């Protein structure tokens with residue numbers, strides 16, 4: 001039995017009497033307690049000797065065990081023998097006193113090594129193999145070592161000599177502990193290094209702060225000294241020196257700090273806010289890719305006309321003086337580079353670039369298709385002024401002209417199409433907003449004299465459709481864009497080309513002319529004889545006949561010769577009219593002699609052999625027909641004016657009658673009756689289209705209807721009758737002279753007429769235009785009955801008579817000569833109970 005260990009620190013159980021100790025344990029105990037070679041366990045982690053010691057307690061124990069001689073075994077009880085032997089062997093090794101034993105500290109190697117955490121082996125294997133071993137310098141130099149292999153090699157080599165598995169385990173444990181200790185040490189070293197660098201930074205910052213504090217203090221003291229007037233110069237100089245030294249020191253420190261700042265601060269772009277380039281908009285941003293820069297540039301492009309490039313760096317200061325500091329692109333003064341106001345956008349304007357037949361208009365046009373024209377010009381002529389097609393306002397094409405396109409000078413609409421690249425209805429022109437006349441049109445380029453500018457196109461409608469639209473669709477509108485296009489058709493440019501915006505002027509620079517192109521009528525605006533300059537507003541003379549004072553619109557064209565109202569062209573002096581009349585009459589006579597055609601011709605001796613011979617010539621025929629048309633127009637105009645005068649006189653008379661007493665009334669009525677009888681008796685065989693006007697009287701008033709119809713009028717007699725009318729003040733007498741329109745009156749002036757040449761015909765045509773010949777009345781023109789018309793504006797274009805003549809199937813006259821101006825025709829409002837003026841309604845009348 002072993003001696004019972006009664007010590008409280010005994011590891012043996014107090015309940016058990018048997019204490020089993022292995023030799024190894026005994027040895028180990030003996031070695032651990034008695035061997036002087038065993039190093040003292042570290043008391044703390046700061047114990048560097050212990051920490052840095054690569055030999056752990058376990059290793060020492062292993063070594064001690066290896067050095068201890070094996071115990072002698074005897075035949076006795078192993079236990080007692082061992083105990084005795086051990087007691088003998090231990091000799092004077094005494095167990096320490098209890099108090100001292102209490103103070104003995106036992107250490108956990110793993111805790112000491114810092115590896116007492118329950119770290120997964122995989123983690124350790126992964127991370128601890130990267131532990132850097134070696135000296136501090138070698139760590140800094142980052143030498144690549146593989147400590148795991150190094151460390152592991154030794155235990156392996158040692159393990160080769162160790163056969164005991166327990167020892168093996170101990171050795172392995174020791175090696176692992178050593179590795180862990182080593183990694184811990186490495187971590188500690190790194191931490192120390194980090195701390196050292198942090199301390200350095202802290203010291204540096206503290207130092208700089210201290211320096212700044214000192215410098216500030218020195219500066220303050222220096223300024224105080226400087227302010228003190230009682231200071232001596234020496235002190236000032238010393239102060240100066242001090243300050244210089246301080247500044248030098250400052251500079252050094254500042255440089256250091258700046259260097260540090262430059263090093264520490266992230267780089268950032270500093271944009272200049274002042275200087276030569278300030279305020280200049282750059283087209284590019286170097287930080288953006290090219291595509292984005294281009295897009296940006298496009299987006300920023302000024303909308304105004306960039307006639308001149310932006311002056312580089314010019315007017316920068318001027319622009320920067322903007323109090324709101326809003327930069328803008330430099331622009332030259334407005335009038336210098338852009339004399340044109342900004343283009344306007346018209347609301348509600350549906351654009352059409354070519355005529356569109358609506359409803360029955362197409363069929364109507366086909367039925368009444370006009371005859372073709374033919375020219376026989378050669379290349380030298382180039383379809384100039386003498387071109388037959390040109391005179392007849394027919395455009396040459398491959399069917400009616402022998403010349404090629406480049407040789408022919410009479411293809412304006414083809415030129416327009418080529419210029420406008422097919423479908424541009426507004427090439428070279430644009431809408432502008434005039435101050436007083438609504439929208440207008442201006443040229444964006446120059447146009448040569450008589451050059452085509454833009455086509456007046458829109459919806460071609462019949463008269464009935466026109467009537468319907470005016471009653472239903474446009475009844476609230478102020479402006480109408482209706483132009484009489486043909487005797488039976490009207491162009492409604494409410495949906496149409498830009499030409500509808502062209503305003504009137506008493507001194508126009510354009511003309512509106514109807515042409516026949518490819519067998520179809522087309523209307524276009526042509527430049528006048530002066531040509532058009534860029535920016536000029538385009539105008540033509542509406543030659544508007546208001547028919548009544550109520551319908552007169554004020555003209556705001558602003559020209560010197562402005563007539564003041566949108567009215568007809570002024571009449572020429574009587575002498576001139578006589579000359580014109582004589583010319584026309586003479587021409588007519590000649591034509592009658594030549595052709596014997598037409599109504600006048602039929603009256604004359606058409607059986608003359610000489611005239612039959614002459615009529616064979618095609619050109620002479622054409623000329624004579626044209627002249628005849630003119631003479632007929634003049635007659636009709638005169639008749640119409642006479643009729644109008646009659647109507648006015650009658651209305652005045654009626655008013656006078658109303659005011660009269662019953663007795664006087666009956667007298668006046670008799671007078672009026674006799675006058676009416678006179679007028680009726682004056683109905684001659686001459687066929688003249690006259691204007692009808694129905695006046696609806698108010699209830700209670702006497703209804704006196706006045707109707708003039710196809711009359712043969714002795715104009716001289718009518719005139720004298722009217723002027724001799726009693727009870728009519730001079731101011732109330734008709735102002736329009738009538739005598740000049742009598743074709744018979746100048747029948748003796750035949751010699752005054754020139755030879756019939758294209759030039760003379762054009763000249764006659766021009767003169768005829770100046771005297772504003774009459775048109776058929778609108779009631780006839782629109783196919784309305786008398787009761788349908790309430791207020792009629794009468795156009796003064798003679799060409800309609802030509803068309804009418806043609807439609808009747810009489811002389812094959814296609815139209816008027818030259819290029820007659822477009823005139824305002826009529827507006828009307830059917831089936832109204834009272835007279836009403838529709839302002840702004842106009843119906844520019846085309847020719848033919």
Ligand SMILES: C[S@@+](CC[C@H](N)C(=O)[O-])C[C@H]1O[C@@H](n2cnc3c(N)ncnc32)[C@H](O)[C@@H]1O
Nearest residue numbers: 437438439500501502503504554555556557840
């Ligand atoms: C065919 S529109 C011309 C375009 C019109 N300015 C517009 O804004 O639509 C005809 C109307 O323009 C106006 N107008 C044209 N020329 C004028 C002028 N010289 N003076 C006054 N008004 C004019 C009249 O009201 C006329 O009825």
